[in-house]
Amino acid sequence: MTERSFADILDECLDRVTMRGESIDTVVAEYPEHAQDLRQALSTAMAVRKAASFTPSADAKRAARLRLHDAIERRQIAAAKASPVGLLRDVLWGGRRLATAAAVVAAVLLGGAGTVVASTSSVPGDALYPVKRAAEQAQLPLAFTDSREAGLHAKLLDRRVHELQVVTEEERTRFVPGLAERIEHHADRADRLVVAPVDHAVADLPSMVALGNATEAPPAHTPGAVTASRPATAEIPADRLLELNQQMVALETKIAQLEAITRDACARAALERLTASLRERREQLLAVLRKADSLHRTPITITVVVPTPTPATASSDLTNVGAEEAPTAQPAARPSTKPVLPLPNQQTSPPFTTNETSAPTPTPSRAPEAMPTPAARTASPSTPTPAPKREQPPEVMQAVEGRITGVTLVRSESGGGILLKVQLTNGHGVRVLIERGGPRLTFGEKEAGLADVSLGVRVRIIRETATGKVRVVQVLTETRGGARLDDAGVGDSVAKGGASMTGADAPAVTVVVVQPGAGVAVTLGDVPREAAGKQRSGG
Amino acid sequence: MALRGRNSAESNAAALADLYEQYYDRVTRYIAARIGNRDLAEDLAGDVFVRCAESIGSFEQRGVPLQAWLFRVAHNIVIDHYRRSSRRRNVPLDEALELPSDHEPQGEVEQKLIMDRVLQAMAQLNPAQQQVITLRFIAGLSSEEAGSVMGRTKGAIRELQRTVLKALRGRLGDDLEKVRFGVGEEGTQA
Numbered sequence A: 001m002t003e004r005s006f007a008d009i010l011d012e013c014l015d016r017v018t019m020r021g022e023s024i025d026t027v028v029a030e031y032p033e034h035a036q037d038l039r040q041a042l043s044t045a046m047a048v049r050k051a052a053s054f055t056p057s058a059d060a061k062r063a064a065r066l067r068l069h070d071a072i073e074r075r076q077i078a079a080a081k082a083s084p085v086g087l088l089r090d091v092l093w094g095g096r097r098l099a100t101a102a103a104v105v106a107a108v109l110l111g112g113a114g115t116v117v118a119s120t121s122s123v124p125g126d127a128l129y130p131v132k133r134a135a136e137q138a139q140l141p142l143a144f145t146d147s148r149e150a151g152l153h154a155k156l157l158d159r160r161v162h163e164l165q166v167v168t169e170e171e172r173t174r175f176v177p178g179l180a181e182r183i184e185h186h187a188d189r190a191d192r193l194v195v196a197p198v199d200h201a202v203a204d205l206p207s208m209v210a211l212g213n214a215t216e217a218p219p220a221h222t223p224g225a226v227t228a229s230r231p232a233t234a235e236i237p238a239d240r241l242l243e244l245n246q247q248m249v250a251l252e253t254k255i256a257q258l259e260a261i262t263r264d265a266c267a268r269a270a271l272e273r274l275t276a277s278l279r280e281r282r283e284q285l286l287a288v289l290r291k292a293d294s295l296h297r298t299p300i301t302i303t304v305v306v307p308t309p310t311p312a313t314a315s316s317d318l319t320n321v322g323a324e325e326a327p328t329a330q331p332a333a334r335p336s337t338k339p340v341l342p343l344p345n346q347q348t349s350p351p352f353t354t355n356e357t358s359a360p361t362p363t364p365s366r367a368p369e370a371m372p373t374p375a376a377r378t379a380s381p382s383t384p385t386p387a388p389k390r391e392q393p394p395e396v397m398q399a400v401e402g403r404i405t406g407v408t409l410v411r412s413e414s415g416g417g418i419l420l421k422v423q424l425t426n427g428h429g430v431r432v433l434i435e436r437g438g439p440r441l442t443f444g445e446k447e448a449g450l451a452d453v454s455l456g457v458r459v460r461i462i463r464e465t466a467t468g469k470v471r472v473v474q475v476l477t478e479t480r481g482g483a484r485l486d487d488a489g490v491g492d493s494v495a496k497g498g499a500s501m502t503g504a505d506a507p508a509v510t511v512v513v514v515q516p517g518a519g520v521a522v523t524l525g526d527v528p529r530e531a532a533g534k535q536r537s538g539g
Numbered sequence B: 001m002a003l004r005g006r007n008s009a010e011s012n013a014a015a016l017a018d019l020y021e022q023y024y025d026r027v028t029r030y031i032a033a034r035i036g037n038r039d040l041a042e043d044l045a046g047d048v049f050v051r052c053a054e055s056i057g058s059f060e061q062r063g064v065p066l067q068a069w070l071f072r073v074a075h076n077i078v079i080d081h082y083r084r085s086s087r088r089r090n091v092p093l094d095e096a097l098e099l100p101s102d103h104e105p106q107g108e109v110e111q112k113l114i115m116d117r118v119l120q121a122m123a124q125l126n127p128a129q130q131q132v133i134t135l136r137f138i139a140g141l142s143s144e145e146a147g148s149v150m151g152r153t154k155g156a157i158r159e160l161q162r163t164v165l166k167a168l169r170g171r172l173g174d175d176l177e178k179v180r181f182g183v184g185e186e187g188t189q190a
Helices: A003-020 A024-029 A032-051 A058-082 A084-093 A097-117 A128-143 A148-171 A175-212 A225-229 A238-261 A268-296 A374-379 A488-497 A531-536 B009-035 B038-058 B067-087 B106-123 B127-138 B145-149 B154-178
Strands: A300-304 A399-401 A404-412 A418-424 A430-434 A447-454 A457-464 A468-477 A510-513 A520-524
Touching: A003 A024, A003 A032, A003 B127, A003 B154, A024 A032, A032 A468, A032 B106, A058 B009, A097 B145, A128 A148, A148 A238, A175 B145, A238 A268, A268 A510, A300 A468, A404 A447, A457 B127, A488 B154, A531 B067, B009 B038, B009 B067, B038 B067, B067 B145, B106 B154, B127 B145, B145 B154
Parallel strands: none
Antiparallel strands: A300 A520, A399 A510, A404 A418, A418 A430, A447 A457, A457 A468, A510 A520
């Protein structure tokens, strides 16, 4: 067989392996005369694919989707300005109903290019009303994001209420039930798109708390099982909360308008039903908002215990995360979840200290005797008493401030550690890697580089040159004013062992990373601003 | 994939939305493999779809698959990036591999190192060679579609990919024998 033929055979085999999921062995078996060359080429192709494989971040994907949406919208606006008739043609060929299409054609014939614009003030019963509805319906598929679609439904709800007022005033009562139905539909759609994610996130937060609750004996975790058994996210989407709040305020306005309309005798029953339904919806929204607000304000301690280097003493809920060497760790062997760090908002002295590993003497602000805090006890109220007595209290390795709205377990690392994502109030997030063997965070060594910059939140990788270890240390967040500590400043403060806090506007709340077995205490809630201010001079 | 129905604003928008949903990840991986920077690749992938939205009106359906057009746009974005930065990538993907930790099993460390060598070997290929393997094995295009993007016949693409795979094999040697594929990894869509 010629070389050319081999290229064709290889191409076919590549498609079968890389696109159709067949195994290399299967396809190679069909061409024994080229077996060796095929196997080598196919395994090379697969290695290339594996090496370049990664999953783009959800944030980037969302941003790209929004940019695409904006670009499409800009283009459509430009097209409409250039040719309103073309826009109507698009509406027609976009799959609208025949009756609507006929109405649009009639409208074009009657009204010309400005028809769509003219139709915006039309109400049911008007000749141009179908044009208005068709133009609205054409917008919905272009919303792309739930958020935008919710906004569009809220806008349409507003229009229907206005139309309802007009038709009621003009005594076109036969249109009232239809409008009431559409109002209900738009309110329902907007709810589903906005309330559900918030409600889900709010519902998830308490289950995150259970992560650190030693009274609950979770099943032994295999490396893969942990992530699956945890909520996907415990972040309350701040933007959705805002939308929800706006939606609730808008609903109140609509209800007031509808109540005014119901004084008219016409269609009173339909409108009263609608008003009652919207009022009920408003109560539901309020309940979700109150719950979210309450969770947001209540300090919550989440304790995640880091796997210890020695399997025999490994403990905690997450000890088994990726701990291949300690597969038999039982719940009974988890007593060391007890030690939880003093929470910063429960201290009278400056709450943050960063100690060098080589300098274990804690500063007064991090006095180990202050360890069992009320919040800690809440997190593990009935920790089994035979807890191995920890001779030395966990040493605080790093303390970083930031107002936190949620903590997500991103994944368990192959080495047995865990990766947490800490979401900050302003929508920023940082990732904190807690490694198996403990976050023995060492400062002042050779720096591998700035690993993750996420909207002003910086995480610095420190490489221990002697052993090639990689440690991730959360360093700082952006100040609200947009100023950042420059890299040198961060490095300096870390090298000195000082807390690396930002400016006077530094947000409040603390992530504390401690020694193996002791846990990560994360406080959700407000920390007195004065405490944050004290950190500025840390170092 | 092809534009649905008429070349109307609505069908264009729907086609772009489909294109985005189906190909965003692959476009991002394609660009990352070409420029060696994943964060930047995510930004540039956004640029690709914006440019598609801006120019879809000029897209003429003459047997050219929409995805081929998409990757041609992606290729142009990569070229623009090269021009702006005035330098070619010559380093492996920046965050392709986390540095091995001492707690990591020996086998995993070895796998990471092998993957690192694969990326370095890819970086040493000439532009056409890089493009053909990224289009075929990372973007997941057929040789015919890759040919549409690169302006070559599918026969030329097949020959090119054969020589590139052979060259990579020569550079990587026995390392490739040690590559382990996860369950379902061998053959799953990129």
